[in-house]
Amino acid sequence: MGARTGIGLLIAILSLGLTAFAPQSVSDYRLASGDKVRIDVFGEAALGGEFVIDANGRIALPLIGEVQAAGLTGAQLQGAVAQALSQGYLNQPRVTAQVLTYRPIYILGEVNRPGEYPYLPDLTVLNAVATAQGFTYRANTRRVFVRRAGSQVEEAQPLTADARVSPGDTLRIGERYF
Structure with missing residues (x-):
């Protein structure tokens, strides 16, 4: 394959990636070790932050300690953190979780x-x-x-x-x- 053919193939591949595929929802993505997530607790900035899921599938949060994250979706992680915070720490905590990397x-x-x-x-x-x-x-x-x-x-x-x-x-x- 010549240089022109290689460049043409690369351009074709890139253009396919930009136009031919409908976005796929990542809401059902299951977290695993190595993923980096951001947790925000409304009104409590010190309780949130960026966390990398460790080899045991957990993240260590301020105040509440370790929370199991591997195997959960982002929505499920939000619920797990909110539940842990509501166990004697906050009344009706509002938590968001998103995958950063x-x-x-x-x-x-x-x-x-x-x-x-x-x-x-x-x-x-x-x-x-x-x-x-x-x-x-x-x-x-x-x-x-x-x-x-x-x-x-x-x-x-x-x-x-x-x-x-x-x-x-x-x-x-x-x-x-x-």
């Missing part, structure tokens, strides 16, 4: 810049490859190997425009055989 993704194999990249909502495999500065000339552009976060199994999947990436996934682009 997700677990990173990893892109390996036949891409120009393999490595660790930040996850963004609605990320597709093609967008991730574009982030890694595109395919090498040896890349198999018909399939991708995906290992989902927490899994030891790598699955071969067709490389389609709507193939989604999740936080913590490892993508490997294989070499094509002539």
Whole structure:
């Protein structure tokens, strides 16, 4: 593949990422170790802040201590923090929780810049490859190997425009055989 073809492919991938995919709701996203969240307690700035979910799936909050966060959605975390604060600390606390940064993704194999990249909502495999500065000339552009976060199994999947990436996934682009 020549330089022009590679650049054309990269532009096509980027334009697909900008126009072809409808936004996917992240409200059902389950938190896990490595995610960074922001907790705000209305009227009590000292009780909020930015927290990274630790390896045990917990965040340590001022006054109430550790709260289980892994496995919860943002709304469920809000409820858990509000419930903990209402146990003798505040009357009817109003809490918000939002994900600031997700677990990173990893892109390996036949891409120009393999490595660790930040996850963004609605990320597709093609967008991730574009982030890694595109395919090498040896890349198999018909399939991708995906290992989902927490899994030891790598699955071969067709490389389609709507193939989604999740936080913590490892993508490997294989070499094509002539």
